[in-house]
Amino acid sequence: MAGIAFGRFDDSFSLGSLKAYLAEFISTLLFVFAGVGSAMAYNKLTGDAALDPAGLVAIAVCHGFALFVAVAVGANISGGHVNPAVTFGLALGGQITILTGIFYWIAQLLGSIAACYLLKVVTGGLAVPIHSVAAGVGAIEGVVMEIIITFALVYTVYATAADPKKGSLATIAPIAIGFIVGANILGCGPILRWIHEPSPILRPSCG
8 A cells, every 4th residue: 555645836736636636526516416406306395305305315326326426427537536534544545645535525615505505595594504512413423433433435446446556446436435334324313413594514424
């Protein structure tokens, strides 16, 4: 495994690097727009989607599909990270440089912010949901759960996509990554639930 490297500024502003940042921006925008949009749409139709079993399934399926596409379209350009936690894990593993990871984070956060502003505009000002723990769940329990599901996501990325020696296994990586996110939402959605409050910014909900 390669060691951690900081990287060079001239490499970070090459044409290929700029294309990678743009790919991360677009992939994250598409993922957040579809995923958060699914929660907003179901809430508009039926009420609180986070407490409705059918809504939970719909949101999990939408996130899984959207992430599968977002990873697939960015895979050959930027690696299709989409999530800052994935970028952090790959930087620690020496798969990308720290400097590249920082620019990926910026692109991902901007993509997420843009998606939420677009959702607010195209829905006529509907509230963009934010995350919170459910009633009766403490902050420590919520943090532990986030650690576990984020580990599951990053581990899936490493197991299927990060190592070029995986060969043909890497071709199913976007599907596997989408599936683990959908499973995480099904398993933990009622605990780490959506709250429909006015907010223009929502972090990418991959894990």
